[in-house]
Amino acid sequence: MNTITTVAHPNIALIKYWGKRDEQLHLPTRSSISLTLEAFVTETTITSSSDESDHIIVNNSQAPDRIASPIITFINYCKNKYALSTPITIQTSNNFPTAAGLASSASGFAALAAALNVFFSLKLSPQELSILARQGSGSAARSVTGGFSMWHKGMLPDGSDSYAEQLFTQTHWPELRVIIAITQQDIKTQSSRHAMQQTIETSPDYAAWIETSEDRIAAMRNALITKNLPLLGELAEQDSLDMHQTMHTSKPPINFFVPATYRIMRTIKEIRTKQTIPCYFTIDAGPNVKILCLDEHVPALLKALNDIEGVLYCITSTIGPAVHTKDKEIHSV
Ligand code: PMV
Numbered sequence: 001m002n003t004i005t006t007v008a009h010p011n012i013a014l015i016k017y018w019g020k021r022d023e024q025l026h027l028p029t030r031s032s033i034s035l036t037l038e039a040f041v042t043e044t045t046i047t048s049s050s051d052e053s054d055h056i057i058v059n060n061s062q063a064p065d066r067i068a069s070p071i072i073t074f075i076n077y078c079k080n081k082y083a084l085s086t087p088i089t090i091q092t093s094n095n096f097p098t099a100a101g102l103a104s105s106a107s108g109f110a111a112l113a114a115a116l117n118v119f120f121s122l123k124l125s126p127q128e129l130s131i132l133a134r135q136g137s138g139s140a141a142r143s144v145t146g147g148f149s150m151w152h153k154g155m156l157p158d159g160s161d162s163y164a165e166q167l168f169t170q171t172h173w174p175e176l177r178v179i180i181a182i183t184q185q186d187i188k189t190q191s192s193r194h195a196m197q198q199t200i201e202t203s204p205d206y207a208a209w210i211e212t213s214e215d216r217i218a219a220m221r222n223a224l225i226t227k228n229l230p231l232l233g234e235l236a237e238q239d240s241l242d243m244h245q246t247m248h249t250s251k252p253p254i255n256f257f258v259p260a261t262y263r264i265m266r267t268i269k270e271i272r273t274k275q276t277i278p279c280y281f282t283i284d285a286g287p288n289v290k291i292l293c294l295d296e297h298v299p300a301l302l303k304a305l306n307d308i309e310g311v312l313y314c315i316t317s318t319i320g321p322a323v324h325t326k327d328k329e330i331h332s333v
Helices: 065-081 106-120 124-135 140-145 191-203 206-211 212-227 229-248 261-275 295-306
Strands: 002-007 011-015 020-022 033-038 041-047 055-058 086-095 148-153 164-168 176-182 280-283 289-294 313-317
Touching: 002 106, 011 106, 011 140, 011 212, 011 280, 020 191, 033 140, 033 212, 041 106, 055 065, 065 106, 065 124, 086 106, 106 124, 106 140, 124 140, 124 164, 140 148, 140 295, 148 212, 164 212, 176 295, 191 229, 206 212, 206 229, 206 261, 212 229, 229 280, 229 289, 261 280, 261 289, 261 295, 289 295, 295 313
Parallel strands: 055 086
Antiparallel strands: 002 041, 011 033, 033 148, 041 086, 148 164, 176 289, 176 313, 280 289
């Protein structure tokens, strides 16, 4: 195979992952459930290198160290694991801000793992591919499977039971929308890798949050089965707030929010109670806010969000698919 292009979408966790029980293997302390964003796309092309070294091009230019370094670590891991020697050129681009808390590492490593799988004919099953992508970035395990996915935390020390599984396809809940309110699109100042480790080690609230996991996973599965937005939204919002609480109480405190993040949270709660529009927020390791809502309420919500000081712009997304090759059908990697 001389060239291969794969396509992956970032995912947003409804029940979050934050913290590893094994740093080396990226094994999480809790299971998580996500939905995939159709509107955001990562495309990754692998070709044979014209010289003896590997090359990494991100968004059409040489990647800065902070972005290139985890990619190089991942490629070396794969080369070692599967005894690969051919030098390659990797070109990857996102149609959304990179490393800004919008899960570009999830789609990035899902697309890269899938491209390596095809380019080197590794013949990995979706489960094995999810495990491989997890090695790049934990949440990438869920972008491999797409739609609505659950990443099982697993029990085994070797991580062979810690992979994502698709719960529902992207068409399961056609009216569901996610509005991404962008408040900042610069590269994050703090990597989630270090922030989550510090949280585990120092937050007095961490153990209690982990205790909630099993009940919340069960309730979220139920909300998805019954397509119950208030149940899904309340749970997602609470789980996100609780995750950020563990960061705020870690030592030293970690806070990814900017003033506009707080304004958006306040507005969403107000719209929900005063205008009785079902809408809920969830926030990851960055200041941007994702709003869960229904198709019919998008125009009213966009109007309100765009009026908030500090909101740069908003993007509305439906639910996206699993990772796939560009010229083949979904699930064909
Ligand atoms: O996959 P990472 O290491 O970028 O961690 C992602 C963590 C959160 O986005 C905050 C939560 C999640 O489950 O995606």
